[in-house]
Amino acid sequence: MVASSWLTTQTVPSGAIASVRGFLPTDVSASLRSFAASITVTVSLSELTLHTRWRPSSTTIVLAPFVPADGSWSAGMSSRDRLVPLRVIANAVSNTRAARPWCTRVRHDASGMPLGTMRTLQGNTAARAYTRIPLASVDPRTRLPPASPVATLPFPETPPLCRIMERHYTIAIIGGGATGVCLANKIVEALPVGLSTATVSLALIDARGCIGGAAYAPDVASNLMNTTCGAVDRAFGGEFGILDWARDNPAKWQPYVGEGQLDTTTYLPRPVVGSYLSDLVQHATHKAAERGMRLEVITDEVVDITPPDAADGNYVVRTKSGKVEVRYVYLALGHLDRAKTEAYQDHDRYYHQPYPITRLTREIPKESSVGVIGTRLSAIDVVLGLVGQGHTGKIHCVSRGGRLPAVRGDQGRYEFMHLERDELVKKLVHAKAKLRLVDVAAMLGTEIEHAAGRPVDLGAIMSEDLPPVEYYEREIALAKGKARPWQTVLYATNRNIDLLWHHLEEEDKQILASQWLNDWLTYRASIPRENAERILALLRSGQLTVRGGVTRFWFDAATGNFRASFDDGSRLDCQHLVAATGSASRIEDADSPLMRNLLSNGLVVPHRFGGVDCVFETGQVVSRPGVVAGEPRMFALGPLTSGVYFFTTALEIVERQAVQRTRDLAFLLGDEWLELPETDAWVDAKQSEAPATDSTPTMPPDRGPDLLAHAVRGEQAQLIDFEQLRLLNDQIDRDAFEAADATGSN
Ligand SMILES: Cc1cc2nc3c(=O)[nH]c(=O)nc-3n(C[C@H](O)[C@H](O)[C@H](O)COP(=O)(O)OP(=O)(O)OC[C@H]3O[C@@H](n4cnc5c(N)ncnc54)[C@H](O)[C@@H]3O)c2cc1C
Known part of the structure; x- marks a missing residue:
């Protein structure tokens, strides 16, 4: 059976071929902005293979393959005037259900068969097929290499969603410390702009203004960072990196650091980072305007949040002096003071x-x-x-x-032998593995020996109870002019500590939290x-x-x-x-009117190991049952999530959380647009504008993706990762491809 329609839901028997035709908007690329094109997606269910036919009016468009960092699902590409592969990794459907319920929805029809939604591209993908997916026959063998979007196509006009958004903010980020600022900037810089995001508006709300939060606010120069500039610069500010900023703004750091050079090895005074964060907000505000979004900083304390009263309703964020309505709330409240008890x-x-x-x-x-x-x-x-x-x-x-x-030795980046995030995802996440503390200790021990390049007496690292003077004499001598292997490994756990913690047996989590946390902090956070x-x-x-x-x-x-x-x-x-004891790790102990209200209205619940409870994969805040109508749209990140992720107080970690939340938000906004009744009509209207004939010159049919290299002209070639495309093309199931072609289903 062959069926085809515009962005409609289809159910076809397993093994049959369904095709869904429509626009596939993806990220924005200015150079492709003027092209409108149509597409055919052929879904071969028995193989879980998607093929696309792209009929551009004048040029070749490459669809962006997208694989999240955990590699759990993937899509392919299209080329001009021929069927090309767009393959969805089979276990995407089953695996991402828990991880990202909005990416791949699986429902059950009356007969109990799963109905899956296949999302093929990052962000604003508008084509989808609801279709019968025989999950039992899913073949998880095929895995595409991680890929980043290779080229993009925007929606050409204002989305319908904007109309319902005008009077509200789309997003409120509460907390304008390092985490909130990083998230705001990532959303502005990285959210694919398209139909559903064209008028995204963000409110970044902080009681004290975005001046650096707890760690980086204006203060004395002796408040030094314990990580070097290079570690901060890597990805934190996106295109607005701290070293570039420093180069352009010497007057902002020289009063603290002196006239010397500022480079990747400098331990910056933290107030300098605060000054950078303030400028990063300015950068994000301007960038937002350029990208058709809006970012506003509101200096006010949020005292309460009311959940939506209907599934598609808004959250009401109440501040000391007013209220705003928002669809998405991000809690980046950071280090909350402890309430006084004595x-x-x-x-x-x-x-x-x-x-x-x-x-x-x-x-x-x-x-x-x-x-x-x-x-x-x-x-x-x-x-x-x-x-x-x-x-x-x-x-x-x-x-x-x-x-x-402990005292910091020279800071270098350690590349794990076995514990790099991608590797761990395969070993732990896909296998749903459980770890014991002894396993983690053994794994870290192996890595430390690898870093040292020789056997290491791990017991000797935990220095015996020396008096403070002797202890620091020894520490300083050990740190002088060299890296300390155990330190580089512990710092590198910024990249995987959440996974190790999440997969630890509950009993071992208790032991770690109650008996070893202090030791962890002493060794992990050095000066x-x-x-x-x-x-x-x-x-x-x-x-x-x-x-x-x-x-x-x-x-x-x-x-x-x-x-x-x-x-x-x-x-x-x-x-x-x-x-000087740090912030309240239990939110019940925090001196925060907002947290008190959220706990009492049930919008947040405490996590047993501190902070608020949230879904590990998404940061979606867990509320008391029945409090939120529909799917919750409130998320947490930063120190508030310490119970779920264990160690959250490092810029590298909050930056990763911000990237993940941004990526998920792209899906959420894309999905929202798909749900709107106007969407079908809009797509129909666009289709009727499509050129009646294809004037593109024909290309030899047998040259595979290299065809692209010939067809793409000028600057566009730079947008395309041909290596990725070749790798993707290797995955084509040519039989299914030809079968689809033979049916003429396009
Ligand atoms: C002293 C110190 C030194 C550190 N040094 C380093 C380092 O060298 N390197 C490194 O990588 N990491 C370091 N960290 C860790 C890390 O960078 C921080 O954890 C970072 O401050 C996290 O930022 P945040 O925005 O989540 O929290 P915060 O900095 O605490 O910011 C939270 C913000 O939320 C606002 N807020 C809270 N509640 C409300 C409300 N109800 N309404 C409105 N606004 C609200 C607050 O005013 C605050 O500005 C350090 C942390 C501390 C505390």
Whole structure:
């Protein structure tokens, strides 16, 4: 049986051939903008092979093959005036169901047969076939290599979706720290512009404005990054990289760094990164206008969000001074302060938050004794910030463990032998494998030995309990002028830590979270050597002490001092007390009106290991059952997702999350457009405008994709990845191809 129609739903018996004709809009390419063309997609169900016939009016158009990073599904290409392959990897249908329900929908008809929606291209793909897919016969052997879009074709006019969007924002990103800014910029730069995205409007909302969030806001120069500029520059700002920015804006970093060069090995003062993030927002705002989108920064605190009251309704985001309606909400709330729970925390010489350090240096008298709760990165910031501004009084850093962060050796990128993300996806995700902690330890051990190029005594890495001075002398010596293999491996886990954690047995997750988290943070989050040397000098001079075993704090009215007690029975007095213990990992403990309201209205639920619960594959926030009508359109990323992804506080990690959310958003917007009743009519109208005759000169039929190289002219050739096309073409099932051709189904 052969059926054909315009973007309609078809059900055909297994093994039959169905064809769906229509426009296949893809990403935008300015050079292809003027071409309107029609397409035939032939779906051979028994083979799960799609063929396309592309009949352009004047040129060859290549459809973009798209494979998500996890390689789980793929599509092919078309060439001119002949059938060419567009193959969907079989297990795409079954595998992506859980991962990306909107990419490939599988429903069941009355007889229980699955009905699948095949999406063939990234973003705004408009052609789809609802069709019977015998999932049992799916052949997962064929896998295409990852490919990026090779060429693009926009929708030529304003989409119907825009009409219903005009009065609202499409997207609200709540939180304008590093994560929210990165996401906004990725959406603006990377979202395929087409019919469904032409008037996307974004509201980036931050209570304090987009000035750098918790880590990068304006502050003292001694707040150094613990990653080098090169690590940030790699992909974070897209086309607006930090090194290019620095080259063009020396006045923005020289006051912090001096007149020297700023290169990939520089550990930047974090306020410089904040300044870059502010400019990145400006860049994204202008870029949005260029791409037909809108990005607005709103400085206001969001206090509540109301879920849609119907499946296609909007979220209402309430701020202190108003409200906006949006279809998609991204929570990038970052590091939420802990709520105060103790009486001493209300004292005016107590600082519940160390940042900005300039507040401490302004308000704390220079000769006063200061207690710092915490001995990790923020505590180091407090000590160096105070002393850098002339503090002469004693500073005591105290915590339960009393361990200072490790010292950073030379930073290099480590390429895993076995644990690169793509490899892990195959081993863990596709196999639905479970890991034990010993497996992870063994795998990392093997990688560390590989990085070192020799057998390593892993026990020796965990340095014995040395007193702080000896510990830092040893650490600094080990870090001087060389990379530390275990460190490069641990830092490289930015690329896979979420997968390792997700596949860990529940019991082992409990053990890791309760017994090893502190060790992980101590070793994973190290400090640059130059800051360690300053700390060592202060330890030696006696101005700084570092102690573990603290059990309690209180304010002693009799002496007018804060007091800390220790497990050996000793006590310590100080005049000022600064909490440098990090943010609230449990959202129930956060001092956030928004989080309180979201928890109480059930839009978010806490994750057992901290943060909000969300779907691992998509970041879709999990709500209490029945709270959201229809498919939830609220997502989370950044530190708020620490329970689901384990370690989320690195720019490289939040950048990856932003890329994934952007890619998913492209699908969501494309799907929305497909659901609109106007879509069919629009496509019909476009079809009637299509040229009646094909004036393209005929090309030899047997030259495969090389035909493209001959047919594509000028600049367009640069848009096409011919190597990819050849690889894709190798996958053609020529029998099915010819069979389809023989039926004349186009
Ligand atoms: C001290 C410190 C040092 C770090 N150093 C490094 C480093 O060297 N290298 C590295 O890779 N990573 C580093 N990180 C980790 C990383 O870059 C951060 O985790 C990053 O700050 C995450 O950004 P974010 O936007 O998710 O969170 P945040 O920076 O916390 O930003 C969240 C934003 O959301 C806003 N917000 C929250 N609630 C609301 C609301 N209800 N309404 C409106 N706005 C709201 C806040 O005002 C804030 O601006 C560091 C982190 C910290 C804390």
